[in-house]
Amino acid sequence: MGELPELAGLPPAERSVCLGLGIERIRTGREADAVGLAEHAAHRALAAAGLTAQDADALIVVESRAPQTLLSSEATRLQELLGSRDALTFTVGGLGCVSLTPALLTARGLLAADPELEHVLVAHGSTPATQGRYRHPVTVNGDGGGALVLSRTGSVRLLDIVQETNGKYWDLFQVAFRDLPSDSWRERCQDPATYSFQLAVETRNRLTALLDGLLTRHGMTRRDVAGYITQNLSSGSFGFTEESLGVHVLPACRDNLRELGHLGPNDVFLNLYTALERKELAEGDRAVLINVSPVAAWSLLLVEIGAGESTQ
Amino acid sequence: MNSTIGEITEFLTVALRQDIRPEDDYFALGLADSLFALELVTFVEERFRLTVEVEDLDLENFRTAVGVAGFVARKTAGAGGAAEPADVHEPAAAEPAPEFTTDYEPLR
Numbered sequence: 219m220g221e222l223p224e225l226a227g228l229p230p231a232e233r234s235v236c237l238g239l240g241i242e243r244i245r246t247g248r249e250a251d252a253v254g255l256a257e258h259a260a261h262r263a264l265a266a267a268g269l270t271a272q273d274a275d276a277l278i279v280v281e282s283r284a285p286q287t288l289l290s291s292e293a294t295r296l297q298e299l300l301g302s303r304d305a306l307t308f309t310v311g312g313l314g315c316v317s318l319t320p321a322l323l324t325a326r327g328l329l330a331a332d333p334e335l336e337h338v339l340v341a342h343g344s345t346p347a348t349q350g351r352y353r354h355p356v357t358v359n360g361d362g363g364g365a366l367v368l369s370r371t372g373s374v375r376l377l378d379i380v381q382e383t384n385g386k387y388w389d390l391f392q393v394a395f396r397d398l399p400s401d402s403w404r405e406r407c408q409d410p411a412t413y414s415f416q417l418a419v420e421t422r423n424r425l426t427a428l429l430d431g432l433l434t435r436h437g438m439t440r441r442d443v444a445g446y447i448t449q450n451l452s453s454g455s456f457g458f459t460e461e462s463l464g465v466h467v468l469p470a471c472r473d474n475l476r477e478l479g480h481l482g483p484n485d486v487f488l489n490l491y492t493a494l495e496r497k498e499l500a501e502g503d504r505a506v507l508i509n510v511s512p513v514a515a516w517s518l519l520l521v522e523i524g525a526g527e528s529t530q
Numbered sequence: 531m532n533s534t535i536g537e538i539t540e541f542l543t544v545a546l547r548q549d550i551r552p553e554d555d556y557f558a559l560g561l562a563d564s565l566f567a568l569e570l571v572t573f574v575e576e577r578f579r580l581t582v583e584v585e586d587l588d589l590e591n592f593r594t595a596v597g598v599a600g601f602v603a604r605k606t607a608g609a610g611g612a613a614e615p616a617d618v619h620e621p622a623a624a625e626p627a628p629e630f631t632t633d634y635e636p637l638r
Contacts, residue, residue, distance in 0.1 A: 231560060355563065411557040416587040418564035419571050423584055458564050461572075 219243060224350040235355045240453030240472065244351065244360035244479035252282035252343030253292050255363030257299045260341045263365035271300040275335045276328055278321045280342035280483050281311030296341060314511030315449050318483035319381045325368040341365040344482035347393050348403040357451040357480040364484030378436065378520040380428050387417055387514040417514055422462040424516045425508065429463055432518050440465060444503035445493060449485035450475035459508060468493045499523050531599055538595040541573050552595045578602045
């Protein structure tokens with residue numbers, strides 16, 4: 219983090235916040251843009267599921283933060299790169315990190331609506347929209363690709379999805395770019411007090427209500443959840459979620475934050491599969507994946523480890 | 531009211547690790563982050579036995595000790611001094627994907 223280019227130019231207070239986020243390093247992939255990162259991840263996910271790109275019946279791309287060009291399509295570019303010629307292909311987005319959720323909702327809808335459809339590939343490449351990587355006072359963006367294969371059977375079952383939004387905050391964070399050279403683009407919070415107070419407390423209230431509702435309709439309580447997983451923003455954000463919900467976040471989240479920074483919509487499943495590799499979750503366990511975006515959107519996913527309708 | 535302001539100021543001084551006066555705007559001073567916001571709202575809810583709803587989240591209610599005391603006075607007066615239960619939101623149950631019909635308007 220000490221080598222972050224914009225660090226030297228930050229005011230002392232912002233620099234102090236940046237260095238206190240709990241992020242020690244990030245990976246930057248200058249050799250691949252967002253679509254390239256998504257492509258690599260998609261190949262890995264397909265291989266792990268024992269599939270090829272031709273087996274994907276649908277390709278849902280979670281939009282990147284900033285496309286390389288306007289008018290062109292990142293979704294069909296990825297389709298071409300993968301060679302998934304027959305895959306129903308499109309992009310979803312609009313909700314920042316929570317944009318993963320509409321992808322999963324859509325995949326669930328496709329699988330429910332068409333019995334002949336077997337595999338839905340969801341992919342996202344995460345790179346910041348700006349040259350700078352620090353989003354004051356929230357996080358530092360790394361680069362990374364993520365992909366999921368959603369099928370009717372597999373090793374992780376996606377049991378339920380809930381999502382809410384509040385358009386009041388639609389431009390709380392923004393990158394102005396019209397008529398500006400790209401090296402002057404900055405991620406800006408237009409009203410830090412609104413972010414750190416109103417949105418924070420609304421997030422506590424929303425997540426609490428969403429979690430209560432989600433668990434109630436599955437006949438569960440917080441104690442029945444083996445692990446809680448959130449996106450990787452900062453160590454403070456983990457503490458915020460833990461205090462808000464009275465839960466503990468799995469250690470995999472803090473470790474991935476420290477080593478990779480924030481990878482947008484890819485964080486929660488990266489953390490889930492890290493937790494599985496490290497045996498922080500076991501067969502039969504249920505976990506809740508928590509995603510929040512300041513646009514503002516809130517989403518919870520309930521997953522169960524074990525064979526059944528699944529992700530890979 | 532004065533004792534309420536005193537209690538709130540005392541809490542703020544401990545939470546923010548510096549002397550806070552009743553009129554100090556700790557948001558404008560850059561002392562507040564989201565964890566502090568959570569701590570403040572939890573303190574207000576537990577100490578004064580009320581629930582802070584989304585519609586209460588006007589920053590004016592919380593940016594100074596005097597503002598918080600005023601909010602507490604209004605909130606407890608409105609509730610007859612009693613604690614209010616939190617609203618529990620029930621998300622709609624997941625249902626199978628419905629069949630769709632659409633009206634199609636051709637491009638012209």
